[in-house]
Amino acid sequence: MTERFDAIVIGAGQSGPFLAARLVKEGRRVALIEREHLGGTCVNDGCTPTKTLVASARAAWMARRAGEYGVQVSTPVTVDMRAVKARKDRIVGASVQSLTDWLGGLEGLEVIRGEGRFVGPKEIAVGRRRLTAPEIFINTGARPMVPDWPGIKSITYLTNKQMVELDTLPSHLIIVGASYVGLEFAQMYARFGSKVSVVDRGSRPASKEDADVSAAIRSILEAEGVTFLFDTEVEALHRAGTGVFVSLKSGERRSSIEGTHLLVALGRIPNTEALNLAATGIETDERGFIPVDDHLRTSVEGIWAMGDVNGRGAFTHTSYYEHEIVVNNLLERGKRSLAGRIPTHALYVDPPLGRIGMSEAEVRASGRNALIATMPMSRVARARERGETQGLMKVLVDAKDKTILGAAILGINGDEVVQSLLQLMASGIPYTKMVETMHIHPTVTELLPTLLGELKPLK
Ligand SMILES: Cc1cc2nc3c(=O)[nH]c(=O)nc-3n(C[C@H](O)[C@H](O)[C@H](O)COP(=O)(O)OP(=O)(O)OC[C@H]3O[C@@H](n4cnc5c(N)ncnc54)[C@H](O)[C@@H]3O)c2cc1C
Numbered sequence: 001m002t003e004r005f006d007a008i009v010i011g012a013g014q015s016g017p018f019l020a021a022r023l024v025k026e027g028r029r030v031a032l033i034e035r036e037h038l039g040g041t042c043v044n045d046g047c048t049p050t051k052t053l054v055a056s057a058r059a060a061w062m063a064r065r066a067g068e069y070g071v072q073v074s075t076p077v078t079v080d081m082r083a084v085k086a087r088k089d090r091i092v093g094a095s096v097q098s099l100t101d102w103l104g105g106l107e108g109l110e111v112i113r114g115e116g117r118f119v120g121p122k123e124i125a126v127g128r129r130r131l132t133a134p135e136i137f138i139n140t141g142a143r144p145m146v147p148d149w150p151g152i153k154s155i156t157y158l159t160n161k162q163m164v165e166l167d168t169l170p171s172h173l174i175i176v177g178a179s180y181v182g183l184e185f186a187q188m189y190a191r192f193g194s195k196v197s198v199v200d201r202g203s204r205p206a207s208k209e210d211a212d213v214s215a216a217i218r219s220i221l222e223a224e225g226v227t228f229l230f231d232t233e234v235e236a237l238h239r240a241g242t243g244v245f246v247s248l249k250s251g252e253r254r255s256s257i258e259g260t261h262l263l264v265a266l267g268r269i270p271n272t273e274a275l276n277l278a279a280t281g282i283e284t285d286e287r288g289f290i291p292v293d294d295h296l297r298t299s300v301e302g303i304w305a306m307g308d309v310n311g312r313g314a315f316t317h318t319s320y321y322e323h324e325i326v327v328n329n330l331l332e333r334g335k336r337s338l339a340g341r342i343p344t345h346a347l348y349v350d351p352p353l354g355r356i357g358m359s360e361a362e363v364r365a366s367g368r369n370a371l372i373a374t375m376p377m378s379r380v381a382r383a384r385e386r387g388e389t390q391g392l393m394k395v396l397v398d399a400k401d402k403t404i405l406g407a408a409i410l411g412i413n414g415d416e417v418v419q420s421l422l423q424l425m426a427s428g429i430p431y432t433k434m435v436e437t438m439h440i441h442p443t444v445t446e447l448l449p450t451l452l453g454e455l456k457p458l459k
């Protein structure tokens, strides 16, 4: 027998649970289907565990540098990886538990454990159960992409999922992919005490960022002992004892590298295959993402897709924001849409990179008449006082109406500081207002008016 609900949410990632909670608050009867862990990638093997581990790695790094601050710590500083993992497990466990308790206590919501699969236009199978609802919301996220390299099946490799479960220190960690996942783990494990080598087929780390930002990230990580091999691809993998031997190709040049562990960090693919979307008439794009309009509606009426699975964003905040758009459109008769969303993200190397709006390369490509200013973090008093002067700040503004077009802050608290520029940008307030505003000393933000005071035409 098919069970009727008012709404069905497939996947308990970073938008599904919040949407489900809002729907039951409106009196609807909702089924939330999850095949693995509540909270999805972010809570279980993404943001929460990695940022917890980044914090442990920073503690190790600061302990080693303690002498620079006149503080004596007995050396050598050692890291207890079991204790590091136990701390991570406690923090992740508490988040999952609070989500479980919260969802479990919502009247009108049934959390169903299992894999959801369409068996008809509005009918979903979970194990033996059959469910139907007039409104269905897909929030099934994405998973690591692992290429079919020759020899991959003969070795043991890690993705972010297994990396956050390690409780031993790799003596040589090889990472393929020098972007978000690869860079955060690279610095973290270098700080824990591993030898770290990073391979990427591109020519610089975080290649979607401007070249000067990439160069600064590279020098921060290299100064901590990370080795980069750019313009290099994996040709084959072989088992070497308990470790891995990687054959590499760089143009015509062949080389190899041997390590104890291999992390594959090459981007993510959407979780759409198991959904059997053909049964409902939704066609995915060539990369497997579910196309949606600016209101998160799929091509089938009454079915929405939010989060990484729609290919419109790949962050927790983009997924969460999308549930807000759906709530606004569906329950509040609002007009919020993806069209007005300002791109924002952070990269949690230490110091972090905070980014909003357009990069310099994007502004140049747009042909806009713009102004630009950059400043090394060494000019920021707060950074000098803290002994952390790596990085730079960059801002771009529209030459005509003086509004902010984009900014990058790679430096202490860059992920937080950049968001004061985000507020100006979202409000359409000219940068001159910030220049005229008194800020608190000594902070990183107090240097933003100085930075903005140094704007020059973008040539
Ligand atoms: C290592 C790492 C670190 C990250 N750090 C950050 C960060 O610091 N900040 C940030 O903003 N983003 C970060 N991200 C990205 C962030 O984790 C994702 O963008 C975010 O989790 C996307 O959430 P989502 O809502 O799309 O779904 P997900 O969180 O991926 O959840 C989808 C859920 O759907 C379930 N599911 C899938 N298919 C089915 C099915 N057929 N039936 C039932 N259930 C199903 C899955 O089990 C999963 O629980 C990180 C990612 C990684 C990998």
Ligand SMILES: NC(=O)c1ccc[n+]([C@@H]2O[C@H](COP(=O)([O-])OP(=O)(O)OC[C@H]3O[C@@H](n4cnc5c(N)ncnc54)[C@H](O)[C@@H]3O)[C@@H](O)[C@H]2O)c1
Pocket: 147, 176, 177, 178, 179, 180, 181, 182, 184, 199, 200, 201, 202, 206, 207, 232, 233, 234, 265, 266, 267, 268, 314, 315, 345, 346, 347, 348
């Ligand atoms: N701080 C954060 O918010 C955060 C942290 C981690 C992950 N994430 C999310 O996770 C997603 C995935 O991140 P990611 O770092 O895995 O992927 P990515 O898509 O950002 O980068 C993939 C990297 O792998 C390289 N590459 C691809 N194929 C290759 C090959 N065959 N050989 C060598 N190099 C190759 C690319 O040049 C690129 O540098 C991101 O889109 C991001 O949204 C976010």
